[in-house]
Amino acid sequence: MNLFLDAFAWIFSPDRLTGSLPLPEAVAQHLAFTFGSVLIAALIAIPVGWAIGHTGRGREFAVALSGAARAIPTLGLVVLLYLLVGVVYKSQAAVVAFVILAIPSILAGAYTGFEAIDRSTISAARAVGMTGRQILFEVEVPLGLPLLIGGLRSATLQVVATVTIATYVGLGGLGFYIIQGIQLRDTAQILGASVLVVVLALVLDGVFALIQRLVVPRGVVARTARTRSTAAARPVPAS
């Protein structure tokens, strides 16, 4: 446990507030890159995802896109864009890479949110005379919200991890300390910064989990609770 004591000593040392990159500034950079990129990605992916979910067209394309995106090595994409765009615009290059990586999860969250809605609910909305626009914004969007938030959640976590790696091209953020620590062979710094990265990811995950729970419309909560209890009541096979 000595390793962790050293790491915590590193985190809480007064030296962290001075130097070339003070710790609060690194955290702020990390969060700014993460939320900035996820926001841009959301502005692009949510309308497209809703359009796919509402019309049912272009679904194959979205599935293929998210499959292909998983195969892209994040570090390679960041380095490639950095070299193509140049040192002056390295932050912009990195943000473009983060946005590309965040889009598929958000897109998938947006359209699967619509697809998961019971078809009879949509038919009922149409039967009571709702227009296509009303169905979209008053039925599909609220019911699809939990899965959309789920998509934003995985996009955010992926970008947090990627920002850490992308420090390699000199972006700052918490990854800076890890990579510098590896070069200096400073184990307390490596572990201290790694602990902070992990805590940051877990906190963001927790916040999103909370939001995901809060956005479920009240009527749906009651329904899922009932389905869950019937699933639990199902006889478990003897073995």
Added chain:
Amino acid sequence: MNWVVNNLELIWGLTLSHLRQSGIAIVASFVIALPLGWLAWRYTRLRGSVLTTIGLLYTIPSLGLFALLWAVFGIPYLSESNLVIALTVYGVAIMTRSVTDGLDSVEPSTREAAIAVGYGPWRRFWTVDLPLAGPVLLAGLRVTATSTIALATVGILIGVENLGYLFTNGLQRRIIPEVLAGVVLVVIIALVFDLIILIAGRLLMPWVPRREGSRAERRALRRFAAEGAA
């Protein structure tokens, strides 16, 4: 393109290391996730805690996980085993979920029929539950394989050489074709693995219809579409 032609030997060597590291991790994830996923599915009490723990593991950024594996389990930080174990952790996180979802997707009436005609638990698992959970397992394995292959490149940051070497070396020497070759090769390898698993699945499970699955199966497959890889 000149750079690629002049460095074929280097690229080949790095590709082999890449295949070795990610191959071990993919196989290990499957082997570990199968009993783990079964336990979480069979014992409802374990289910919540197993799946939550696994979900948390999945949220840990790779550079953070390397340090935790070293500090908690004493695995040397700058080593190939650290990379392979970290990749396995992520693989297990994806696969365990798909094992439980896959077993869930088997119709209870089918399972009850197997019990009724006298299948014991062991034989039922291997000849009824596992094959019927196959399509969902396959989807999980495809996600595991592609994301493991892409993620393995991060190893270069802890000094493990594989195709990720082309990124850091290309950055230091400012050779764009080198970095591009690395990205393209990783994507190609990931897609080839994906295709191999898909074809192997078709051969092993000829009874699976190409398009329509059961509702639970579709739901499980859809969840994979929604969840990316960190």
